[in-house]
Amino acid sequence: MTKILVTGGNGQLGNSINSIKDKYSNLEITFTDIDSLDICNIDDIEKFVHQNKFQYIVNCAAYTAVDKAESEENLATKINATAVENLAIVAKNNNCKLINVSTDYVFDGNAHKPYIEDDNTEPTSVYGKTKLKGEQLAFASKAECINIRTSWLYSEFGNNFVKTMIKLGTERDQLGIVWDQVGTPTYAVDLAKAILDIIESTSSGEKEFQSGIYHYSNEGVASWYDFTINIHQIYDINCDVTPIETKEYPTPAPRPCYSVLNKAKIKNVYSITIPHWRNSLERCIESIKAEQ
Template sequence: MKKILVTGANGQLGSEIKMLAPNYPNFDFIFTDIEDFPLDQSEVIVANFKTIQPDIVINCAAYTAVDKAESDSIVADSINHLAISTLASLCAHSGAKLVHISTDYVFDGTSPIGYTESDLPNPKSVYGVTKLAGETACVKNCPESIIIRTAWVYSEFGNNFVKTMLRLMSERESLSVVNDQVGSPTYAADLAQVILTILTATKWEAGIFHYSNLGEISWFDFAQDIKEIAQKTCEIKGIPASSYPTPAERPAYSLLDKSKIIAVYGIVPMDYKISLKKMIERLK
């Protein structure tokens, strides 16, 4: 029975993997989070890794407070970069496989078309810079690792755009939402299934892959869809990102091209609206 270590198990993606774990009785899942597997303490990572001796590591843990990272770069780097360097080295030396989750923020958002895995990263925020450094360390220290870049993740677990919108739509008569940042949402439950599909595939093909749900929308469009599905009456107004300044710069266009993961692993991404309906139903 393969032993699978999942870090960041209480986050959105880790929680969704927990939900799916009973469907995979051939895997022995060990779910850890910051309390028992702190990614900002390398000596603890090493000690715990040697105790657990996993066959596979799914790293869902990350410093994801994008704006806070601008003034907290040392901690963000220790979690998003240095910890990944340590984990990747441990996996390489022990022969364990590593699946690491990254982000669309490694790109600058100036592309007119969806980003492919071979497009040159150019992060514009501390969060993006630290996540790219983590990717680089991952590839360098454990060339057989799989890195999955994703975007706009939401789930019924944790804090995210969908849950925030649902709450605000219940509290307010109108909302202003950015309408000039475009991408595609990712339902964490779908991403969790993708990871487990890869782990049970007949082949292991290392490298970087892109995954999100299908669709090309703005945050404003996303909010409108949430309103429609949840049958809210709140008025949604579109505003430019310049009217809502944030410490960290967001990519204006961060659609991820999913051709590679479809071709290599036969993954069929779900339309974002179908997944959004499923998530809102589960919340009810």
């Protein structure tokens, strides 16, 4: 039995891992969140990991309030960078493997083709800068670490863009949605499956745990406008959605205007199959409807 610690268990990705864990009978997963383990306290992590003899740590904890981070840089740094370093140090001390989840916001968004893992990182927001710092600190610790960058995460859990567009679409007759920011919506359950598949294949010896940076998002490309149109079509919402430019919807933190990720590396190294974003969106909305 492979023992795994998942931090940020109450978040989207943590809940998504929890929702599919029963399909992995050889994995024993312990979920924690701030109320049960403070990952900003390295002594607490060390004690908890040592006692439970975990073989893998999956860090799903993050400060994700992108705009708020502009005025709460210290807190964002503490959670997105210092805590990641803590987990990496403890992982190394306990012969444990770390899987850390990062973001497309480490890029400036000025590319014209999908980003590969080795492309220059130029984050333009505090959120992006703190997430990049977390990546760097994890690798500096010399821990065995897989760092997965993802984008536009949504699920049936917590608050996210899909749920917001369903809510607003049913409350309003018209919405203006940004069309000049392009990326890929990613269903958190798909990312959760990729993470558990990697753990299953590396713990069994079928695959080698290869430290490094990997990109994972669903297949395909969309703007926020395209994404919204599809959400409403699938949910059967009748709302007039108008495309607007980023400059018409100013936010404290700048967003990458292009953040499509190239997933060839994770597909090749770990034989990961990735669904198209539209198909995954249908599955998510079906699940949301089933819970209502």
